[in-house]
Amino acid sequence: MQYTEDMILAKCPDEASKKASRDHSNPKKWLCFFADERAVWGEIKGSGKEPYKVQIDLKDSGSKCSCPSKKQPCKHQIGLFLCYVKNQGSFKLSEQPEVIKEWLNKRDQREAKKGEPKKPIDEVAQAKRAASREKKVSDGILELQLWLKDTIRSGLLDARNKKYEYFDKMRASMIDSQAKGLANRVIELSSTNENLWEETLLKKLSQLYSICLAYTNIQALPEKFQEDIKTLIGWDQSKDQILSQESIKDQWVVLGYEKENNENLTTHRHWLFGSNTNRYALLLSYQAFSQSSPDYTFLAGSVIDADLCFYPSAYPLRALVKENRGNINQTSYTGLESLSVLENQYSTILSVHPFVDRFPVIVKNLVPLKDGSHWILMDEKGKYGYIENSFNKKFELLSVSGGKPLDLSLLFDSYRLFPLGYWQNGEYIAL
């Protein structure tokens, strides 16, 4: 796997960290550094008495440092990784010290354990817990339905003018009912300020109501869609259960990576594309403030040879990595030929999963363009979609294209497009 500076820098928790990491990428800063095919390790002088020991697993770019920094990965980890990428030739090939061997073994064991069945579950206790929760959720849903009906009776304008407390109270009630998915959707109702607010608010209200309705009639729904409804309500599916299912082996291109910080929790999203199966996947993981590193550390633009297990869904996207055999070189890809095909695909997806969130897609031959104050992606037939305002590399994309078509990976969110990366000379470049 060929790591690039951009791929590594994308791991930095913030801009300051990028700068510090770049400073630490100078080989002269390092007391020593070594590498073999699997790992890179080195020592650097810090403010502590002893030099900090830094190690990187090249298999999945996981890393560790003995410094006390709360920021993870720290500047030493990224710095050494950058240093390795820029000066691979000056890294002495060495036998792994014991401490590195142990660390890598533990990582491998942890990886292998993910695929192993866990100890038997007390089914009676589990069923009791499930029944109790179902009761709480059902009661909560009844309460929410009444609240939603009251809200629509008073009108959208009244709902828009309601204070935050109105929504927060219902959110808290949904948390008590162990329906955190509904709780999140309730609080989203409090911030509808954009253009076409009436449509947006009505969409959110009616979606929420329909999820409640779907739950009360869940047995009548297709089996996989039942799982989607439960997930939307807030049920977590056991990772062990997911990993015990059949996995899909493929060479997965990491199309993009997103990180969202929210109070004490960081949400990591890796968007993947399987080059043999043409499937897309989302690796969603949560990292608590106290947790030193996230579940996945894949770099956008890298390709991993891995087995993935998908969460059951009418439109399966979320997955877990069952086995990761490490990074490999760039691989082939395929994509939709035009935006018309994407329209049809979206219709099909909506017909099986009307609550589908944004999803990744590869579309070939799209031209990024600036049309007055709008940014668009246009296909060969002149169809175009608007680029999300929050995408901040518009001019970089425009410059790379020069007004000519590019094969792009995107996140599609109800006809708004968010570019994740592009292919150039057969190589995928993450934006």
Added chain:
Amino acid sequence: MNHWTDLSKKLVLGTDKLSLEPSVLPPDLESAYSSLKDNTDKEDLTMQLSFLLWNYAEGGKVFPTTKKIFTEAAPETQPVISKEKELLLQSILTHQLDDLLLIFLNRCADNKEILPPHILPTIFNKSKTLLEIREPVLKVVGERGKWLLSQNDLWNSTLNKEPQEIWETGKMVERLAVLQEIRKSEPKKSIEWLQLAWNQETAANRLILLEELENNTNEGDISFLEEVLKNDRSEKVKKLSLDFLAKIDSSGCEQKLYDLFHPNFEKDKKGIFKINVPETLSVELRNIGILDLSYRGFTQEESWVFQILSLIKPVRWTKKFATTSKILLEQLSKNKATSKYYKALINSAILHRDVIWSKEILNYEANQKKPDLDKDDFNQLFKQISIEDKQKFFYSKLYSHLGSGINLLVFAINCDFPWSLKFTEDMFAALSLQYKSIYYDRDSIYLLHKFAHSGILTKLDQLGDLRYEDNFNKLLQAMELGSQLAS
């Protein structure tokens, strides 16, 4: 208006007056409506129909179409820089080494190479604030860059505006930069520009703009400066214009001041220097531009003298009294009655860029028990002296006695000549010993990369732990990039 939008508008005021007729839904959803029509719960029905309608509208939505023709970038005719050079450029940009960036871009322009497309937005953004790179930038962005500029009004106007247009419409920082440029090449034009804009500028801006006349001060500036001195409302502006006039011999200003004032500066019978403070400011001196300024610790009359002494060439006094600058400085500063004018002599040495006096003042200060040289004055005086004298100051450790604001780092940054390897080694060794006691200015240490000899990069062991210090590391990085650039 489609059915979905229509329903959302109707629901703005709630369900009270809402009539859920079949026409709420499009004909395609007729069967769905008939399965729901018996629902007597109006809000439940509203919610279900809303979701159904949204889903129908969303599923049937299509992307818009345009027949507009968009331009493409023309094919490139020049080669793109190599991957190695690109990495070097990325590092220069990362570390914000703007001086190296200018060298890099000029080098590319000379080699007729262009930058890769993905870097262009960063470079264009840089050139918004870094005016000196604008010229080479236009040479290295190729056809892609020209095309990209046409898509971004801000970049386009920044890079393609005529200097005069920037001067007339730009921000202060941009205007200042073009004024600096024009001052170098066409000093006469710079005066024309200033004259045209002068009355519209604030006093603060007038002062900033006038400071640019420090470079290339010449005979052509006289009438403008005299006009400013006569009519400007700001005392600071007036004072500065008088400074410049005094620098220009052909203005006769300094000569007149000397002629009028020198009888007041004399030696008494015991050979002690004496300055007689006039009771009134003569009409002649007032006409030259001496102002009623008030300096702290000075009477009004003393302030006139201070101004006059600051403007007269210091060499006049050594000639008049047939003495040396050293003796004059010593006697003047030791005598209570004249010591307050010592600073005026420093000002005049700086104003007239007097090399001998500058060196003598620095020597004199370095030998004082309690030196009190202002950091700015040190910078200005040190600039005047020769490279040999600068090195002498370092080896004799005179820099350590120059005043509280002047540490080794400040001194090193002022050693603005190409350092030999020996000088670099010695300076770095001294810095590594004293670095921890320097509590300020540390982040400016990277500026030394402009002078330090790159040979030191192979001898970093001599620096001990200092090389791991963040700011020092940045310096080494900059030196390394500089030497890569040179090769």
